Amino acid sequence: MQNNYFLFFIAMLTGFAFIQLPVAGTIFSGLETFLDVVGIVIVIIFAIAIVWKAAQALFKG
Template identity: 75%
Template sequence: MQNSILLFFVAMLTGFAFIHLPVAGTIFSGLESTLDVIGIVIAIVFAIVVIWKAVQALFKG
């Protein structure tokens, strides 16, 4: 279970990386708002998963 929590945490960090990805002045500058939305969704989803797994582990014993 520890490896899956680490994987979810890294995925959450990836979401934050998408939010702060510098794309100004590149061919992807038109996708900046889309990448922000994708990053926010990834960060929120995996944060909820990490919290859910922690609560399960807490009540499991």
């Protein structure tokens, strides 16, 4: 697998966008909590993926 650090970083930014998405006063206001949870999960998963890939590259030599 290629080193997709940039793709992982963009995915993390997408997670932050889900967290900061202003949906109050729209028809999606009922999904605000769900979007926050999805955003938090996305950020955590891709942050772990970046750290994992960096640790692999560091210890690989």
